[in-house]
Amino acid sequence: MRSQRQDRTVDVAVIGGGIAGASCAYHLAREGLGTVLVERETELGTHSTSRSAATLLPGYGGQENDELTEAGRPFFASSAEGMAEHPLLAPRELLWIYPREPEGANHDLPGTVPIDYEAALAMCPVLRPEAIDAVAWQAGVYDIDVDGLLRALVRGATHHGAEVLLASEAASLRRQRGYWLMEGGAEIRARVVVNAAGAWADELAERSGLAPVGFRALKRTAFVSPVSTGQQDMAMVVSADNSFYFKPDVGGLMLCSPADETPVAPGDPRPEEIDVAYTIDRINVHTTLQIRSVRRAWAGLRVFAADRRPVIRPHQDDATFIWCAGLGGTGVQTAPGAGQRVAEIVQGLFSSDW
Ligand SMILES: Cc1cc2nc3c(=O)[nH]c(=O)nc-3n(C[C@H](O)[C@H](O)[C@H](O)COP(=O)(O)OP(=O)(O)OC[C@H]3O[C@@H](n4cnc5c(N)ncnc54)[C@H](O)[C@@H]3O)c2cc1C
Structure with missing residues (x-):
């Protein structure tokens, strides 16, 4: 080069x-x-x-x-x-969860299959069924x-x-x-x-x-946190109300995001502490991960036409x-x-x- x-x-x-x-x-x-x-x-x-x-x-x-x-x-x-x-792809199970609070998540996600809690917990043992209305599994997902x-x-x-x-x-x-x-x-x-x-x-x-x-540039925040209960082969979990997702990362870390979409000017966006704190709270309500600290946080741009x-x-x-x-x-x-x-x-x- x-x-x-x-x-x-x-x-x-x-x-x-x-x-x-x-x-x-x-x-x-x-x-x-x-x-x-x-x-x-x-x-x-x-x-x-x-x-x-x-x-x-x-x-x-x-x-x-x-x-x-x-x-x-x-x-x-x-x-x-x-x-x-x-290999550039590695299979990853993916679960959509429908949070109990607030109600109103889209229950009609194409390509997903409803599953019971037993099956969901086998793929992601850290879920808290009492905070979740329902779970759906999606096939064909990979880590890149x-x-x-x-x-x-x-x-x-x-x-x-x-x-x-x-x-x-x-x-x-x-x-x-x-x-x-x-x-x-x-x-x-x-x-x-x-x-x-x-x-x-x-x-x-x-x-x-x-x-x-x-085009509109929409900021999305992500961070990795140390977890003691997550396993590398655990499913990725996405909240169907688009309020958070998480997936295992290497080295005992969990990659987490508030799935935010904040319009910003093209540039080098920074994560906001409040977005990270909100995500940790949402994940801790819906799982037993007990996330307490952040190893590294970042933000990036997702760019969309109208x-x-x-x-x-x-x-x-x-x-x-x-x-x-x-x-x-x-x-x-x-x-x-x-x-x-x-x-x-x-x-x-x-x-x-x-
Ligand atoms: C938090 C987050 C999570 C995401 N998760 C996923 C995911 O799981 N799966 C997925 O598929 N996608 C995901 N995306 C989206 C994905 O990252 C982007 O769609 C993709 O990286 C866009 O690539 P790009 O090459 O278009 O843009 P960029 O990677 O931004 O590259 C554009 C390049 O153009 C250069 N450039 C601009 N202007 C000029 C110029 N005048 N002269 C020379 N160089 C110039 C810039 O410096 C930049 O390097 C995610 C994005 C974010 C922020």
């Missing part, structure tokens, strides 16, 4: 080195397209990508997310087409090795000839004689630009003289500017499928008379 200043001419410049951009770079380079991946930070994946709950959860983000997830399954199953050092996925995508991209530029901000983009001219940390001429800039995708469109989508559908398509006013953004709360699980979709769109462009 390089960060020095040098001028380049490529087929495609992918802007944004999170999981989405890395997947696009891999799938584009794999198709033989000259590709450069451009990231503003000094490392890849430092924003939303490194802050996720690392779960593949079917049905979570709607039909298009499910289609992208399905499209990426062979990639996951093949350990990133042989580029990952370890996010870091392993990112590394495999980047390794694969560079193996197929892509270049990765760190500490390189796409400060401005303008059209010049059939190319996009990117100025910033590096000067790049690219036939096509892929906008995988996460929470900054609208800003990048505006820097390119194109209309934004109107209809919460992923935006993977050419810009309406310029087909050479491709969106890969608005991946919401499923951007890791959908990344392999999203990168494939982008590569198909770009290949279509290169094989047409444009």
Whole structure:
């Protein structure tokens, strides 16, 4: 990976080195397209990508997310087409619980199967049945090795000839004689630009003289706490009223979240103590985990278009500017499928008379 200043001419410049951009770079380079991946930070994946709950959860983000997830399954199953050092997915049981207080959780969750307390306690012995109205089990859930996925995508991209530029901000983009001219940390001429800039995708469109989508960045908090009773193979538990979830993490820790969605400006959000305290209280009411302390807390951005559908398509006013953004709360699980979709769109462009 390089960060020095040098001028380049490529087929495609992918802007944004999170999981989405890395997947696009891999799938584009794999198709033989000259590709450069451009990231503003000094490392890849430092924003939303490194802050996720690392779960593949079917049905979570709607039909298009499910289609992208399905499209990426062979990639996951093949350990990133042989580029990952370890399997990228590990099965994880998942239980939806319907809290007794307050009432009103959605009892009609597609893809779930109601189960009795005995079965629920076998998967998650720390649940408190007296605080819970009902439990449903969901199949097909996995832990994702996010870091392993990112590394495999980047390794694969560079193996197929892509270049990765760190500490390189796409400060401005303008059209010049059939190319996009990117100025910033590096000067790049690219036939096509892929906008995988996460929470900054609208800003990048505006820097390119194109209309934004109107994305909203919603902050989500997470933290890990030491627990003495949780086991590594215990089920992940999600409250059906969207007030919290938790899942075992490595080293005797429990990863917990209030499942919050606070609108914020694109940036580097911080967790609020009150959100962490609220989550601990909710989890302690519904379990015997007795969480008392926090090892590490963080917050990250989940980025949505108004209809919460992923935006993977050419810009309406310029087909050479491709969106890969608005991946919401499923951007890791959908990344392999999203990168494939982008590569198909770009290949279509290169094989047409444009
Ligand atoms: C707490 C939390 C839990 C989550 N849990 C899950 C989960 O369990 N499963 C799941 O699938 N998803 C989950 N998500 C969502 C997932 O993390 C995101 O959808 C995904 O990481 C988005 O990836 P991205 O590449 O689009 O964005 P990012 O990772 O934010 O990458 C965008 C990159 O673009 C760069 N950039 C921006 N502008 C420029 C520019 N002008 N020039 C150069 N670089 C630029 C940024 O520096 C950044 O590195 C969770 C998110 C959060 C916050």
